[in-house]
Amino acid sequence: MQFLQLKKEEGIEIVTLTRGKVNALNEHVIEEMTDCFNTLADDSEVKAVIITGQGKFFSFGFDIPEFLHYPKEDFVRYLNKFTDFYTALFLYPKPVIAALNGHTIAGGCMIAVSCDYRIMISGKAKIALNEINFGSSLFAGSVELMKLLLGQRKAEEAIYSGAMYSAAEAYQLGLIDRVSTEEEIGSEAKNIARMYASKDGVAFKSIKNLLRKPAAEEMRKREQDSIREFVDIWYAENTWKKLQEKKIY
Amino acid sequence: MQFLQLKKEEGIEIVTLTRGKVNALNEHVIEEMTDCFNTLADDSEVKAVIITGQGKFFSFGFDIPEFLHYPKEDFVRYLNKFTDFYTALFLYPKPVIAALNGHTIAGGCMIAVSCDYRIMISGKAKIALNEINFGSSLFAGSVELMKLLLGQRKAEEAIYSGAMYSAAEAYQLGLIDRVSTEEEIGSEAKNIARMYASKDGVAFKSIKNLLRKPAAEEMRKREQDSIREFVDIWYAENTWKKLQEKKIY
Amino acid sequence: MQFLQLKKEEGIEIVTLTRGKVNALNEHVIEEMTDCFNTLADDSEVKAVIITGQGKFFSFGFDIPEFLHYPKEDFVRYLNKFTDFYTALFLYPKPVIAALNGHTIAGGCMIAVSCDYRIMISGKAKIALNEINFGSSLFAGSVELMKLLLGQRKAEEAIYSGAMYSAAEAYQLGLIDRVSTEEEIGSEAKNIARMYASKDGVAFKSIKNLLRKPAAEEMRKREQDSIREFVDIWYAENTWKKLQEKKIY
Numbered sequence: 001m002q003f004l005q006l007k008k009e010e011g012i013e014i015v016t017l018t019r020g021k022v023n024a025l026n027e028h029v030i031e032e033m034t035d036c037f038n039t040l041a042d043d044s045e046v047k048a049v050i051i052t053g054q055g056k057f058f059s060f061g062f063d064i065p066e067f068l069h070y071p072k073e074d075f076v077r078y079l080n081k082f083t084d085f086y087t088a089l090f091l092y093p094k095p096v097i098a099a100l101n102g103h104t105i106a107g108g109c110m111i112a113v114s115c116d117y118r119i120m121i122s123g124k125a126k127i128a129l130n131e132i133n134f135g136s137s138l139f140a141g142s143v144e145l146m147k148l149l150l151g152q153r154k155a156e157e158a159i160y161s162g163a164m165y166s167a168a169e170a171y172q173l174g175l176i177d178r179v180s181t182e183e184e185i186g187s188e189a190k191n192i193a194r195m196y197a198s199k200d201g202v203a204f205k206s207i208k209n210l211l212r213k214p215a216a217e218e219m220r221k222r223e224q225d226s227i228r229e230f231v232d233i234w235y236a237e238n239t240w241k242k243l244q245e246k247k248i249y
Numbered sequence: 250m251q252f253l254q255l256k257k258e259e260g261i262e263i264v265t266l267t268r269g270k271v272n273a274l275n276e277h278v279i280e281e282m283t284d285c286f287n288t289l290a291d292d293s294e295v296k297a298v299i300i301t302g303q304g305k306f307f308s309f310g311f312d313i314p315e316f317l318h319y320p321k322e323d324f325v326r327y328l329n330k331f332t333d334f335y336t337a338l339f340l341y342p343k344p345v346i347a348a349l350n351g352h353t354i355a356g357g358c359m360i361a362v363s364c365d366y367r368i369m370i371s372g373k374a375k376i377a378l379n380e381i382n383f384g385s386s387l388f389a390g391s392v393e394l395m396k397l398l399l400g401q402r403k404a405e406e407a408i409y410s411g412a413m414y415s416a417a418e419a420y421q422l423g424l425i426d427r428v429s430t431e432e433e434i435g436s437e438a439k440n441i442a443r444m445y446a447s448k449d450g451v452a453f454k455s456i457k458n459l460l461r462k463p464a465a466e467e468m469r470k471r472e473q474d475s476i477r478e479f480v481d482i483w484y485a486e487n488t489w490k491k492l493q494e495k496k497i498y
Numbered sequence: 499m500q501f502l503q504l505k506k507e508e509g510i511e512i513v514t515l516t517r518g519k520v521n522a523l524n525e526h527v528i529e530e531m532t533d534c535f536n537t538l539a540d541d542s543e544v545k546a547v548i549i550t551g552q553g554k555f556f557s558f559g560f561d562i563p564e565f566l567h568y569p570k571e572d573f574v575r576y577l578n579k580f581t582d583f584y585t586a587l588f589l590y591p592k593p594v595i596a597a598l599n600g601h602t603i604a605g606g607c608m609i610a611v612s613c614d615y616r617i618m619i620s621g622k623a624k625i626a627l628n629e630i631n632f633g634s635s636l637f638a639g640s641v642e643l644m645k646l647l648l649g650q651r652k653a654e655e656a657i658y659s660g661a662m663y664s665a666a667e668a669y670q671l672g673l674i675d676r677v678s679t680e681e682e683i684g685s686e687a688k689n690i691a692r693m694y695a696s697k698d699g700v701a702f703k704s705i706k707n708l709l710r711k712p713a714a715e716e717m718r719k720r721e722q723d724s725i726r727e728f729v730d731i732w733y734a735e736n737t738w739k740k741l742q743e744k745k746i747y
Contacts, residue, residue, distance in 0.1 A: 135449035143459040148650040152397040200633035210641040229455055384698035392708040401646040478704055
């Protein structure tokens, strides 16, 4: 694997995103993550997974400069893989802890909210679903994930404002479960993962399905339509211009 | 228009209810509001809408003395128009800010909770969905709106008690987003409207649909049945007597 | 009735579970409760119901030692009766107040969360949905009830941890509505029941259906499948061993 580092410690698998400075998401990264999580699902030694990033970013989201060269149909294919990935993560049969080591933006935030638990470092790191600020829409599933986590009203507030939340603010909002520090996030994430790993795996998987499958089925029903509309808006003159001007950076 | 005043300021349209002392809702008012919002949806200069009332009331809700003279079938027709209006408002393609200038009761509260943001004056003004206190039921959609805003348990508390909440209490509960004063509500509402208006309109509309259409579809499925039951209870001896005695005033 | 004591006071019916030290639930108890609540639904003198337990327990949940002698098919029959009971309670046409006089565990907690209001004594009493800690799954309906009450994230936290909450902690979480004491819970529960009983019964029933029927329909759709999976896990070697070792006591 080119963009993922794996490390196993006492039944906890740590998956680290390692793609450039900002861990930007492209088709290759999503394919690697999909394969990696599929493999770990079948590995009976793995009781829980931690997903994190290298450097100052968990992930800055989609690799927009790269996608500006994608024809529409290729972008649709990528978006299908991406939304399939976060949906699979949302229903993943083992516990997944997101250790948010830095900025967690847009597509990066969507991955984080699909996990079972989010711990994030305090300081300059921000978390945001800020697509609206460059004229982009969202996916049905990503919106549903925010609604589940925050409730309808706070999800609307976070999504309409596109606000960049510090860990403390995100904790207040309910977007993360715990605030940590750069020094301690690794060991704290492992402690949390161990707590989850101590539970009976069969019962955990069954209960997680009860908790999440109804929402996942609703997400899937609407995802295709929302991808179509997302793409139409993405390639519309107004949004395209903002993306090219990289106002988002 | 007889019962609405309109005023446009830098892309913000201010719609003011002006019907008597309490801005009571009847068929004519709902028709005017429906037409007005339809027109504003097509007006490309309008980026956001503020809805407010004149005097000491945002709205006291249905004009009960008038409806006591309505035959059942006419009342059903009115209720269809009313529930269609708040559903359309809930899905309105532009941001709608409710500036609650005073008492916001029953049907008035249903309109408020359909908007994107609620700001309310402190002091004597109350907000309540108090139908239970005069033996009336509610509509499926209005209940769903309360559940979305407050969560199941707090919605039950508000609806079963029929409590009259001050702005401070309503803010605590999550029923409004901000407490203001009589002097400042106008300028504060405009500031909030400007924040919403600054977002890309196409992205806003698309995202609002993702956030709200699934719930709106559920609302619509059940609205007709709930109107039938609402009317049966409304015309039942016990409720009718309470309505005639105007215990509600 | 063998395991229930009934007492009527000014339109409030108090139903007390009286089965041994821990009010463990078996098929007989559930049948009695089902019959009892059906009868009370038709009794026009009853305006509200309080459900409570004798001794130091509201209910410790299923009578596991007894169920260890149940063949699979009999256990399935019991689970159908049990889930039917809490679903009927969730939609019960009259207000039901749970007066949690002591420990409220597993199946006991499921009954509590089906009611309209929960008041619990402070002190040593705990409330928990702790099935995961003995390798057991849950039922679709019971999970949905927790999600409705707590929201998705807090429901996940409570269910994945299987934590034993004191009344104060449960109140903080939203799992109960009020903390009381051993001395005062009786009179406080009656005050709350009186408040509910003072509302128009027809309006209450209609509104309760609007608030809860959509969720109940979703619960029912998934209940059968979840019972099948629950039973498979319950009789699996790993869980069965934990149940026999009574690690849960």
